[in-house]
Amino acid sequence: xxxxxxxxxxxxxxxxxxxxxxxxxxxxxxxxxxxxxxxxxxxxxxxxxxxxxxxxxxxxxxxxxxxxxxxxxxxxxxxxxxxxxxxxxxxxxxxxxxxxxxxxxxxxxxxxxxxxxxxxxxxxxxxxxxxxxxxxxxxxxxxxxxxxxxxxxxxxxxxxxxxxxxxxxxxxxxxxxxxxxxxxxxxx
Amino acid sequence: xxxxxxxxxxxxxxxxxxxxxxxxxxxxxxxxxxxxxxxxxxxxxxxxxxxxxxxxxxxxxxxxxxxxxxxxxxxxxxxxxxxxxxxxxxxxxxxxxxxxxxxxxxxxxxxxxxxxxxxxxxxxxxxxxxxxxxxxxxxxxxxxxxxxxxxxxxxxxxxxxxxxxxxxxxxxxxxxxxxxxxxxxxxxxxxxxxxxxxxxxxxxxxxxxxxxxxxxxxxxxxxxxxxxxxxxxxxxxxxxxxxxxxxxxxxxxx
Numbered sequence: 001x002x003x004x005x006x007x008x009x010x011x012x013x014x015x016x017x018x019x020x021x022x023x024x025x026x027x028x029x030x031x032x033x034x035x036x037x038x039x040x041x042x043x044x045x046x047x048x049x050x051x052x053x054x055x056x057x058x059x060x061x062x063x064x065x066x067x068x069x070x071x072x073x074x075x076x077x078x079x080x081x082x083x084x085x086x087x088x089x090x091x092x093x094x095x096x097x098x099x100x101x102x103x104x105x106x107x108x109x110x111x112x113x114x115x116x117x118x119x120x121x122x123x124x125x126x127x128x129x130x131x132x133x134x135x136x137x138x139x140x141x142x143x144x145x146x147x148x149x150x151x152x153x154x155x156x157x158x159x160x161x162x163x164x165x166x167x168x169x170x171x172x173x174x175x176x177x178x179x180x181x182x183x184x185x186x187x188x
Numbered sequence: 189x190x191x192x193x194x195x196x197x198x199x200x201x202x203x204x205x206x207x208x209x210x211x212x213x214x215x216x217x218x219x220x221x222x223x224x225x226x227x228x229x230x231x232x233x234x235x236x237x238x239x240x241x242x243x244x245x246x247x248x249x250x251x252x253x254x255x256x257x258x259x260x261x262x263x264x265x266x267x268x269x270x271x272x273x274x275x276x277x278x279x280x281x282x283x284x285x286x287x288x289x290x291x292x293x294x295x296x297x298x299x300x301x302x303x304x305x306x307x308x309x310x311x312x313x314x315x316x317x318x319x320x321x322x323x324x325x326x327x328x329x330x331x332x333x334x335x336x337x338x339x340x341x342x343x344x345x346x347x348x349x350x351x352x353x354x355x356x357x358x359x360x361x362x363x364x365x366x367x368x369x370x371x372x373x374x375x376x377x378x379x380x381x382x383x384x385x386x387x388x389x390x391x392x393x394x395x396x397x398x399x400x401x402x403x404x405x406x407x408x409x410x411x412x413x414x415x416x417x418x419x420x421x422x423x424x425x426x427x428x429x430x431x432x433x434x435x436x437x438x439x440x441x442x
Contacts (some may be wrong), residue, residue: 049335050334050335051331051334051335065336065337066335067335067336068332068335068336070328070332072328074328074329074331074332076329076346076347076350077433078350078430078431078432078433079346079430083430087338087342087346088332088333088336088338089336090336090337112433114433128336132336
């Protein structure tokens with residue numbers, strides 16, 4: 001079942017963030033939401049994730065669970081990187097370590113988020129989303145804060161792990177859309 | 189090193205005050221208090237009274253902590269419960285402890301009075317802190333839990349409990365001191381059998397100032413020891429349950 005948003009309207013107080021927004025992503029497809037800050041890109045992801053409700057419009061989701069790479073990491077500070085992944089994604093320790101290694105964090109699985117740099121936290125955030133056996137992955141500026149070389153390697157790994165999954169990527173950088181092989185770009 | 193130097197300085201100051209006042213009846217000297225403490229510790233009664241008081245106050249403290257935490261969860265879940273219990277908690281906080289002790293002496297048998305008074309002192313402190321802690325749980329973490337489909341048990345164990353723990357620990361540290369002060373006061377007023385409070389009362393009756401100081405020192409030592417034990421045991425258990433960091437930075441959370 002494809003991901004489909006039809007004629008979505010959403011306002012926060014007086015400010016209208018989404019007006020008649022529609023989007024369709026086929027099963028296993030990848031789309032990119034591109035645009036300036038405050039355009040409503042994160043709002044679209046939050047509506048898909050069920051964190052907020054649209055004022056009007058309809059939403060159809062693919063069967064299965066959702067993973068979300070949040071913009072602000074949202075890691076549990078009292079759990080190690082590995083435990084953050086197993087607790088949220090419900091996967092085994094081995095799987096968590098495998099994905100952490102893919103994110104070039106092999107030696108960091110027993111360390112705590114407080115001891116990580118922003119880029120490392122972001123990679124744990126990505127690893128958590130990839131570790132879950134989900135049909136749909138939402139990514140809100142997932143590669144922000146990664147230096148260029150690392151960013152390219154991480155994008156390649158994410159591309160591999162996202163095979164056959166539906167992906168909605170939010171970014172300011174059109175190059176990321178290309179590297180993630182997005183089929184369609186929605187400018188909002 | 190600094191702590192030992194500060195303690196020594198206070199002992200010197202105490203000795204100086206003692207020399208200036210020059211009346212053992214008003215201020216017992218540190219040496220006399222230490223001697224009396226040594227003598228007392230060589231009697232079976234000393235250990236019996238100390239252990240019984242420790243037991244009563246610990247019981248009241250634990251009951252108050254558990255009830256306060258449970259009440260905070262209930263009041264967070266239910267607006268009606270919050271409205272219903274709010275005046276009772278305010279009443280407990282503002283009523284003089286002496287009034288409660290006298291009432292408790294009418295309602296209960298002597299042995300239970302210190303337990304009840306400790307319970308009453310701990311309950312509002314733990315309730316207030318835990319309630320605040322639950323309110324302060326990061327909503328973004330709860331959203332993450334929702335998206336990732338974490339079940340209620342997992343949300344409680346992985347998010348709520350670790351978030352509330354620092355509030356609970358702060359409450360326990362404050363409440364522990366309060367429960368000792370009020371619990372011993374209840375033993376003094378109620379002249380509870382086999383208690384430190386009763387010994388304090390006798391010290392006053394027989395004008396045994398050194399005894400008064402010695403028993404007070406016992407209360408302070410027991411209170412500090414219990415606090416240290418509480419922090420150690422909670423830290424140990426929470427570490428095992430993955431509720432706090434298990435490395436050298438764990439103390440920051442506690």
